[in-house]
Amino acid sequence: MSGDLKWNKILGAGLATAFVVITLQQVTGAIYHTEAPEKMGYFVDAPEEAAAGAAEAVLPPDWGTVLPAADLAAGEAAFARCQACHNATAGGPNGIGPNLFGVVGRAVASHAGFAYSDAMQAHKGAAPTWTLDELDQFITAPGRHVPGTKMSFAGIRDTNTRVNLIAWLRSQGSGGFPIPAPDPARQPGAAPAAPVEGAAPAAGAESAGAESGGQTGAAPDTGAAAQPTTAATPAAPPASTSPAPPNN
Numbered sequence: 572m573s574g575d576l577k578w579n580k581i582l583g584a585g586l587a588t589a590f591v592v593i594t595l596q597q598v599t600g601a602i603y604h605t606e607a608p609e610k611m612g613y614f615v616d617a618p619e620e621a622a623a624g625a626a627e628a629v630l631p632p633d634w635g636t637v638l639p640a641a642d643l644a645a646g647e648a649a650f651a652r653c654q655a656c657h658n659a660t661a662g663g664p665n666g667i668g669p670n671l672f673g674v675v676g677r678a679v680a681s682h683a684g685f686a687y688s689d690a691m692q693a694h695k696g697a698a699p700t701w702t703l704d705e706l707d708q709f710i711t712a713p714g715r716h717v718p719g720t721k722m723s724f725a726g727i728r729d730t731n732t733r734v735n736l737i738a739w740l741r742s743q744g745s746g747g748f749p750i751p752a753p754d755p756a757r758q759p760g761a762a763p764a765a766p767v768e769g770a771a772p773a774a775g776a777e778s779a780g781a782e783s784g785g786q787t788g789a790a791p792d793t794g795a796a797a798q799p800t801t802a803a804t805p806a807a808p809p810a811s812t813s814p815a816p817p818n819n
């Protein structure tokens with residue numbers, strides 16, 4: 572009899588435990604109710620980024636329009652990303668990178684007391700001056716614009732940020748560097764009409780083509796985007812213009 576009682580207790584304890592566990596499951600199930608997602612996985616929706624990137628690759632900023640409207644305070648804030656390596660005050664020291672006071676319009680690789688990389692020294696041959704376009708392209712992707720540069724910085728992809736930053740840099744000792752006149756060929760609507768940078772010399776591009784072509788020697792990827800549509804047309808005429816007599 573005492574043995575039966577002992578088993579009753581054990582059984583009872585087991586049932587009670589099971590009851591508690593089941594109840595807890597129900598309760599937590601009710602509290603932490605999860606539903607299966609309709610679609611699995613992450614969907615990263617960034618078409619605008621891609622579009623902006625493409626536009627940026629084709630058209631350089633229209634400095635005459637964007638510089639006067641630039642946000643200098645935002646540019647100064649953006650310079651925080653450069654400050655680990657650069658000082659931009661008059662007579663300020665070189666850091667990991669050269670002092671940038673007056674860098675807009677300054678000769679490339681020319682700041683006293685700084686040991687530039689061979690790559691930057693060589694870049695001087697192709698682009699002797701830090702023009703607005705040169706700075707813009709360098710800051711966009713330093714390692715792509717000057718392969719081998721020792722400026723280990725990924726670059727700033729956002730055009731607005733670069734424009735503000737360059738406007739601010741200009742205000743630090745480069746105020747005399749002229750702002751060019753607004754250039755319609757660089758305004759958004761002009762994208763398909765005027766292939767920028769070197770490509771398609773016969774396209775009859777206005778002054779902009781000559782101007783930027785001089786600054787940047789080669790831009791193979793920008794040209795590719797503009798070519799397919801325009802290239803087809805000039806190829807046809809020569810055949811029809813020579814109705815040569817098929818005699819002899």
Ligand code: HEC
Nearest residue numbers: 652653656667668679680681687688691720721722723724
């Ligand atoms: C990690 C350090 C580092 C950061 C961050 C950095 N730079 Fe540099 N920068 C350098 C170095 C190093 C050089 C020299 C490059 C060479 O000799 O190849 C340089 C060179 C330059 C030059 C060329 C100057 C000249 O005298 O020819 C410019 C312009 C420049 N940097 C602008 C910037 C700007 C603008 C930013 C911020 C958006 C920035 N850098 C961020 C290290 C840096």
